[in-house]
Amino acid sequence: MEKESKRIIRVLMALSAMLVSLVVYLSYFEIFQAAKIEVHSYNKRQWLNEEYVLRGFIVDRNGKVLAYSEKTQDTQTRFYKYGRLYGHIIGYSYKEYGKAGLEASYNKALIGADELNPIRVITEKITGPKEKGNNLILTIDHEMQQYAEQRLKGNKGAIVVMNPRNGEIYAMVSKPDFNPAAIKENWEDIIEDKDSPLLNRAAMGLYTPGSVFKVITATAAIQDENIETSFNCEGSININGYVLKEYNGAAHGEVDLTKALADSCNVAFSQIGLLLGEVKLKSAAEKYMFNEIIPFDLVTKSSIFPKTTLMTKPELGATAIGQGKLLTTPLNMAMVASTIANDGLMMKPIIVKEVITPEGKTLRANNPQILNRSCSAEDAEIIKDMMIQVVKNGTGKNAALSKVEVAGKTGTAENETGKEHAWFIGFAPADNPKVAVAVILENAGTTGGKGAAPIARDMMSATLKKFK
Amino acid sequence: MFKKIFSYKIPQNLMVIMNTMALLLLYLYKDHLDSLVLISGLLLIFIIYMSNFILLKVSTGDHYIFLIISMLVSIGIIMIYRINPIYGFKQIVWFGLGIANFFLFYLIVRKAKYWNKWLKMYVVLSFILFLSTLIFGIKVKGATNWIKIGGHSFQPAEIIKVLFIFFLASYYANKKKLIKPTIFLGIVYGHIGFLFLQRDLGTAMLFYFIFITISYIYEEKRKLIFYNLGGALVMAGLSYLLVNHVRVRVLTWINPWQYVDNKGYQITQSLFAIASGGFFGTGIGLGHPEYIPEVHNDFIFSAICEEMGIFGGIAVIMLFLILVYRGFKIALQQQNKFFRIIAIGITTMLGFQAFIILGGVTKLIPLTGVTLPFVSYGGSSLVSSFAALGILQVASEELDLEQEEEHGERIQKDH
Numbered sequence: 001m002e003k004e005s006k007r008i009i010r011v012l013m014a015l016s017a018m019l020v021s022l023v024v025y026l027s028y029f030e031i032f033q034a035a036k037i038e039v040h041s042y043n044k045r046q047w048l049n050e051e052y053v054l055r056g057f058i059v060d061r062n063g064k065v066l067a068y069s070e071k072t073q074d075t076q077t078r079f080y081k082y083g084r085l086y087g088h089i090i091g092y093s094y095k096e097y098g099k100a101g102l103e104a105s106y107n108k109a110l111i112g113a114d115e116l117n118p119i120r121v122i123t124e125k126i127t128g129p130k131e132k133g134n135n136l137i138l139t140i141d142h143e144m145q146q147y148a149e150q151r152l153k154g155n156k157g158a159i160v161v162m163n164p165r166n167g168e169i170y171a172m173v174s175k176p177d178f179n180p181a182a183i184k185e186n187w188e189d190i191i192e193d194k195d196s197p198l199l200n201r202a203a204m205g206l207y208t209p210g211s212v213f214k215v216i217t218a219t220a221a222i223q224d225e226n227i228e229t230s231f232n233c234e235g236s237i238n239i240n241g242y243v244l245k246e247y248n249g250a251a252h253g254e255v256d257l258t259k260a261l262a263d264s265c266n267v268a269f270s271q272i273g274l275l276l277g278e279v280k281l282k283s284a285a286e287k288y289m290f291n292e293i294i295p296f297d298l299v300t301k302s303s304i305f306p307k308t309t310l311m312t313k314p315e316l317g318a319t320a321i322g323q324g325k326l327l328t329t330p331l332n333m334a335m336v337a338s339t340i341a342n343d344g345l346m347m348k349p350i351i352v353k354e355v356i357t358p359e360g361k362t363l364r365a366n367n368p369q370i371l372n373r374s375c376s377a378e379d380a381e382i383i384k385d386m387m388i389q390v391v392k393n394g395t396g397k398n399a400a401l402s403k404v405e406v407a408g409k410t411g412t413a414e415n416e417t418g419k420e421h422a423w424f425i426g427f428a429p430a431d432n433p434k435v436a437v438a439v440i441l442e443n444a445g446t447t448g449g450k451g452a453a454p455i456a457r458d459m460m461s462a463t464l465k466k467f468k
Numbered sequence: 469m470f471k472k473i474f475s476y477k478i479p480q481n482l483m484v485i486m487n488t489m490a491l492l493l494l495y496l497y498k499d500h501l502d503s504l505v506l507i508s509g510l511l512l513i514f515i516i517y518m519s520n521f522i523l524l525k526v527s528t529g530d531h532y533i534f535l536i537i538s539m540l541v542s543i544g545i546i547m548i549y550r551i552n553p554i555y556g557f558k559q560i561v562w563f564g565l566g567i568a569n570f571f572l573f574y575l576i577v578r579k580a581k582y583w584n585k586w587l588k589m590y591v592v593l594s595f596i597l598f599l600s601t602l603i604f605g606i607k608v609k610g611a612t613n614w615i616k617i618g619g620h621s622f623q624p625a626e627i628i629k630v631l632f633i634f635f636l637a638s639y640y641a642n643k644k645k646l647i648k649p650t651i652f653l654g655i656v657y658g659h660i661g662f663l664f665l666q667r668d669l670g671t672a673m674l675f676y677f678i679f680i681t682i683s684y685i686y687e688e689k690r691k692l693i694f695y696n697l698g699g700a701l702v703m704a705g706l707s708y709l710l711v712n713h714v715r716v717r718v719l720t721w722i723n724p725w726q727y728v729d730n731k732g733y734q735i736t737q738s739l740f741a742i743a744s745g746g747f748f749g750t751g752i753g754l755g756h757p758e759y760i761p762e763v764h765n766d767f768i769f770s771a772i773c774e775e776m777g778i779f780g781g782i783a784v785i786m787l788f789l790i791l792v793y794r795g796f797k798i799a800l801q802q803q804n805k806f807f808r809i810i811a812i813g814i815t816t817m818l819g820f821q822a823f824i825i826l827g828g829v830t831k832l833i834p835l836t837g838v839t840l841p842f843v844s845y846g847g848s849s850l851v852s853s854f855a856a857l858g859i860l861q862v863a864s865e866e867l868d869l870e871q872e873e874e875h876g877e878r879i880q881k882d883h
Binding site for chain 1: 681684685686725728729736737739740742743744746747756759773778781782785786788789792793796799800812815816819820822823826827830832
């Protein structure tokens with residue numbers, strides 16, 4: 001072929017490549033970016049229905065109205081009946097400040113724009129939008145939520161109360177909080193507050209887990225045949241020159257795994273960690289959703305198990321007892337407790353039970369869903385027995401109830417501030433779990449057994465009374 | 469005969485079906501049924517059908533490019549009509565004028581013989597048009613590239629585009645060059661410089677690309693091409709540093725979200741529209757393309773994507789792709805060197821102009837305001853594009869022109 005034709009064909013190919021790149025880019029845009037861009041607050045299309053459609057209401061599991069809208073002539077007003085109690089769950093919806101919480105994640109449902117049936121979508125477009133949006137039924141129990149808030153008052157931290165069998169969340173409180181009803185007046189203060197009241201600590205607060213992580217280390221230990229059954233604790237251990245001490249320097253003497261967990265023995269667990277190695281420990285943690293995104297209706301942060309390649313021996317020892325660079329969220333830890341209660345099956349956390357139409361028909365139900373098998377039912381049984389011992393004879397005595405057996409684990413997490421976080425995770429009744437909790441008091445400066453366990457006990461007792 | 473008229477195998481019949489369905493939708497979705505839709509629709513269908521019919525009788529050349537263009541124009545008119553019925557109706561009138569222009573240019577260019585000798589005339593005409601834009605021009609959207617005559621305004625650059633291609637073709641087609649290479653280069657950069665003065669960046673880019681393409685194929689001093697490319701890079705760098713509106717375009721391309729309520733407003737609104745359409749679109753009349761400023765003009769493609777879906781958008785791109793393919797095929801088959809270059813020039817112009825604006829509104833490349841040929845609203849763009857198409861039609865035929873060089877061996881060996 002002569003030169004000129006060759007060059008003409010090359011130019012043709014270049015131009016075709018340009019046009020084809022447009023096709024590729026458009027497809028990429030539609031598949032990976034469109035969903036994110038569509039909900040940008042400057043996209044007026046979203047607000048279109050909103051002007052016209054009466055935003056749906058939100059009720060708790062018993063039908064108690066928590067948020068609703070009222071129409072006054074041309075505009076409508078949103079009412080948050082319980083103010084700050086639901087700031088982190090329901091969130092807010094304002095044109096000027098955007099949306100947060102369920103108001104954001106369920107926006108389409110609330111303005112009646114999330115029809116699943118495409119034919120109805122089309123007919124609706126032609127006949128005009130509906131006048132009322134869909135409503136949400138939460139899994140939250142208003143009384144439990146109120147009680148949790150009351151128990152946490154005055155502290156920083158979070159409480160998560162959930163049903164271990166199906167993942168339904170009964171109460172979720174995070175402090176400090178904000179009042180969604182008064183956002184307009186307080187916006188400047190809220191965003192400048194260095195305690196970040198807008199942050200939902202329950203699902204997004206990343207804390208050092210401390211000894212509550214030992215439940216996960218114990219899971220890995222049971223699964224490994226090479227782990228010795230007993231350890232000698234002299235109150236401290238020297239790992240490559242790094243000395244790891246017991247809390248208050250107490251020596252536990254000869255301990256087996258159960259006693260080690262009950263007494264929260266750091267020496268024993270750091271040894272277990274060293275014997276297991278970082279890879280096994282990490283794999284156990286990841287089965288409990290560390291380093292994974294927890295699918296939830298509210299924004300969550302992923303718990304972090306650090307990269308194993310960079311781990312030194314002392315770090316491995318520290319990680320095994322829940323220190324080091326480990327970070328977790330209260331929601332994740334509540335799910336860990338639930339998993340042990342639920343024979344090793346981790347359930348997807350649910351906070352919105354149903355989306356219903358204004359006529360009361362169920363549009364969508366969030367049914368229980370298994371997220372992961374974290375350990376076998378037998379292993380879960382063994383750990384449960386150990387956790388019972390924690391409450392019966394160990395560090396978690398303050399969580400014990402008079403009539404039912406409680407299983408739990410305390411945690412006192414050291415962190416860079418110098419004031420420890422007080423943790424407690426647990427569930428009850430041990431033989432037929434109906435409720436699981438996670439409590440954290442941020443920088444409480446006290447132990448999990450003293451600070452968090454009594455709150456957890458009260459939450460469990462109240463929940464059991466309600467859900468017999 | 470009767471059977472043939474109603475056969476679905478005849479492409480213009482398919483076009484009639486498509487247009488009828490789209491117009492039916494338009495007719496239905498409007499609150500009050502107005503007769504304008506009906507008249508416009510019938511007019512549109514009639515024009516497309518008749519012009520395809522006539523072309524088939526008159527021209528022995530390519531019959532596909534006109535069909536492709538009819539399809540593009542139909543999509544454009546439907547969208548424009550949906551956005552603003554008055555504009556839509558006007559566009560149909562422009563379409564009629566465009567087609568008249570198509571046949572006019574087709575006949576004139578076919579008749580005259582010495583197109584390759586009139587190089588100086590093209591240059592003089594271009595510069596007269598440029599100067600008059602600078603003197604009488606009115607500022608629209610930050611660019612001074614419109615002239616108002618009587619009640620109508622038009623963009624001289626649309627005419628200069630075609631003149632520029634003729635100029636390039638007559639330079640390269642003659643073995644004994646009519647002007648010196650330095651003067652030639654001076655004139656080329658003169659064109660681009662004028663466009664810069666008018667702040668018409670998109671068109672400047674387009675001129676440059678046409679020039680580079682043709683010189684890539686025909687320039688004998690290969691080094692010159694690299695010098696030109698290097699020069700362009702330096703110019704681009706300098707204009708980014710020195711010219712504010714160039715910088716703005718680049719910044720809003722890198723991160724438009726940062727300027728969502730001011731400089732980046734147009735592009736972000738365009739992205740919202742495309743994102744809201746999904747793969748299948750909202751359906752004609754059911755989206756909100758009116759949120760995008762200038763939607764009937766530069767941003768028509770975003771409206772198409774919103775209401776006809778990404779698939780509709782891809783269809784438009786594909787139409788341009790076939791157009792480019794046909795255009796180059798015409799060039800490869802043409803025996804006359806001058807018209808070969810003309811065919812390449814016009815095809816490159818249409819294809820690259822489409823790429824500039826399609827890439828711009830989808831944020832693949834920085835946004836520069838040029839129209840989407842045959843689709844965007846606008847008289848001068850449509851009419852001059854049809855003139856160019858008429859010339860391409862001539863180039864697609866076997867021409868009985870005197871040859872300066874022997875082309876016997878160029879007969880399609882490789883096809």
